[in-house]
Amino acid sequence: MIHFDQVHKTYPKQINRSPAQHALKGVSFGLSKGQTLGLIGQNGAGKSTSIRLIMGYMQPDQGRVLVMGEEQSSPRLRQHIGYLPEISSFPANLTCLELLHFAGRCCDMSKKAIVERAEILLQRLGIWDVRQRRLSEYSKGMQQRASFAAALIHDPELLILDEPMSGLDPIGRAEIIALIHDLRSQGKSILFCSHLLDDVERITDHVAILHQGNLLYDGAIADLCAASSGWSLRMHDGSELTAASQTELSGLLGTHAENIIEVRQGREDLQGAFVRLVQEGRS
Amino acid sequence: MNRIMALAYITFLNGLRRNAVWGLCVFALVFEICGVLFMDFFGRDLGRVISDFQFTIMWVAGMLFILFYAVQAIAWDEDHRSIDSILARPISRTEYVLGSMLGLSLLLLCFEFLLACLAMAELIWIKPVIGEVYFPVFSLSHFMVTWLALQVLLLVHLAVVMLISSAIRGAFPVMLITLAYSLICSGLPVVRGSLKQGAASDVPAQGLDSILQGMGMIFPDFGVLDIKDSVLSNQSLEIIMGMPVWLPFSLMLAYLALVLFLSCLIYQRRDIL
Numbered sequence: 001m002i003h004f005d006q007v008h009k010t011y012p013k014q015i016n017r018s019p020a021q022h023a024l025k026g027v028s029f030g031l032s033k034g035q036t037l038g039l040i041g042q043n044g045a046g047k048s049t050s051i052r053l054i055m056g057y058m059q060p061d062q063g064r065v066l067v068m069g070e071e072q073s074s075p076r077l078r079q080h081i082g083y084l085p086e087i088s089s090f091p092a093n094l095t096c097l098e099l100l101h102f103a104g105r106c107c108d109m110s111k112k113a114i115v116e117r118a119e120i121l122l123q124r125l126g127i128w129d130v131r132q133r134r135l136s137e138y139s140k141g142m143q144q145r146a147s148f149a150a151a152l153i154h155d156p157e158l159l160i161l162d163e164p165m166s167g168l169d170p171i172g173r174a175e176i177i178a179l180i181h182d183l184r185s186q187g188k189s190i191l192f193c194s195h196l197l198d199d200v201e202r203i204t205d206h207v208a209i210l211h212q213g214n215l216l217y218d219g220a221i222a223d224l225c226a227a228s229s230g231w232s233l234r235m236h237d238g239s240e241l242t243a244a245s246q247t248e249l250s251g252l253l254g255t256h257a258e259n260i261i262e263v264r265q266g267r268e269d270l271q272g273a274f275v276r277l278v279q280e281g282r283s
Numbered sequence: 284m285n286r287i288m289a290l291a292y293i294t295f296l297n298g299l300r301r302n303a304v305w306g307l308c309v310f311a312l313v314f315e316i317c318g319v320l321f322m323d324f325f326g327r328d329l330g331r332v333i334s335d336f337q338f339t340i341m342w343v344a345g346m347l348f349i350l351f352y353a354v355q356a357i358a359w360d361e362d363h364r365s366i367d368s369i370l371a372r373p374i375s376r377t378e379y380v381l382g383s384m385l386g387l388s389l390l391l392l393c394f395e396f397l398l399a400c401l402a403m404a405e406l407i408w409i410k411p412v413i414g415e416v417y418f419p420v421f422s423l424s425h426f427m428v429t430w431l432a433l434q435v436l437l438l439v440h441l442a443v444v445m446l447i448s449s450a451i452r453g454a455f456p457v458m459l460i461t462l463a464y465s466l467i468c469s470g471l472p473v474v475r476g477s478l479k480q481g482a483a484s485d486v487p488a489q490g491l492d493s494i495l496q497g498m499g500m501i502f503p504d505f506g507v508l509d510i511k512d513s514v515l516s517n518q519s520l521e522i523i524m525g526m527p528v529w530l531p532f533s534l535m536l537a538y539l540a541l542v543l544f545l546s547c548l549i550y551q552r553r554d555i556l
Binding site: 011052055057058059075076077078079081082083085087088089090091092093094098099102103105106107108134147150151 | 288290301367370371372375
């Protein structure tokens with residue numbers, strides 16, 4: 001669905017502003033059909049740049065960005081993409097229904113289909129009762145839900161969700177996570193970008209970790225956490241020793257063989273693995 | 284076309300619900316009504332004074348709409364990232380430019396239509412009150428053509444706003460450049476006129492005139508569509524304008540189309556940061 005091949009992107013130097021910024025430095029990753037990929041990284045890591053390249057808002061300086069097998073996201077291709085931007089902003093004086101009608105009309109949906117789909121989505125997202133209110137009167141969380149509904153109105157195959165939990169309360173977050181799980185089970189391909197690594201871990205199996213424009217990791221979360229996990233050795237006297245690598249573990253087993261009562265392979269969570277990778281990336 | 288219409292509709296609807304637009308409309312309508320006060324100030328040529336005043340109000344209100352609403356409306360999309368949400372739909376950049384232009388144009392035309400109705404009603408009401416001597420002729424058809432000419436000029440300004448917005452980010456620089464463009468367009472024919480009068484035989488001045496003539500391709504002479512005087516005239520528009528009526532309209536519409544084409548071209552090539 002999405003294929004990044006050695007993509008470079010530099011923001012030019014601006015007068016009286018920051019110098020030229022190399023946002024992506026030869027980044028390659030992919031999202032296959034039906035897969036859910038978490039794109040994570042610190043602020044300025046290149047996540048938003050990657051998403052803007054996928055959406056065709058900007059062109060790469062080098063490399064290729066393929067979306068559904070086509071170079072760049074052409075306008076017609078966006079008929080199959082549902083994009084939830086990080087900042088949900090629409091013409092403020094429209095109502096939620098008018099927004100959905102606009103989104104549906106752009107995707108050549110009939111009026112009847114828009115009305116039916118809008119009702120389902122707004123009911124599911126809990127904003128059906130406020131559908132006639134102007135978006136400017138919505139809270140941030142409600143705007144986020146309206147934006148989500150607009151991204152899903154045409155039942156897209158590929159979903160690009162940039163910080164979908166932004167502005168949502170815990171119940172709202174749980175509802176959105178449940179909705180994303182439903183979409184996953186329907187076979188949608190999802191690119192999920194978030195700072196909330198707990199959510200990423202709950203939603204996706206695979207992650208691509210960006211750091212200062214470089215790709216640090218692209219693969220399954222399970223492999224990342226297993227690879228990063230060490231071993232802990234429980235001793236007779238109740239103390240605990242840890243080994244980060246297999247060599248270290250062999251050494252400890254050799255020297256403390258008679259005192260060891262248990263050897264356990266620890267599992268790092270995504271948060272821990274991410275911090276460790278970023279620190280390694282810095283050094 | 285469906286996408287252009289959808290975008291034009293939300294642009295129009297959003298503008299229609301803006302208090303600032305209604306405020307400007309009420310402000311202009313009140314000023315137009317104030318035209319009646321001139322009855323006590325001018326004895327002669329009262330019809331001309333009131334007609335000129337009404338068209339000036341329409342022009343100023345239209346320019347205020349363009350500079351303070353249309354410019355902001357386009358800049359809003361980029362500053363508040365609405366453009367991300369809009370272009371997330373299968374809308375091309377060209378469709379975005381044309382849809383926004385169409386929506387804003389419709390809003391401007393509705394607004395100007397209201398002002399025109401009031402102006403026309405006022406002129407029709409005043410004419411018999413002040414009598415034949417001071418207001419001998421009122422031509423409704425000429426009034427309509429004059430209004431149309433004014434709208435074409437305003438739409439050219441709106442297209443220029445689209446062009447500048449496609450190349451520059453931020454409402455304030457766009458507003459300043461549009462204002463400068465408008466001033467150059469109205470000032471250039473005056474400069475050329477004074478140059479011709481002052482130094483007809485001067486060779487360097489003739490060279491300068493060619494440069495000014497060249498500049499006239501970029502900054503057209505809006506004076507050709509300023510036909511306010513025709514409203515109070517019995518003569519045909521061709522005689523008043525000194526050329527077939529369709530010619531300046533066609534030229535200005537062709538210019539408008541070219542400006543829009545350029546805005547689409549620039550918009551397609553730029554990164555949306």
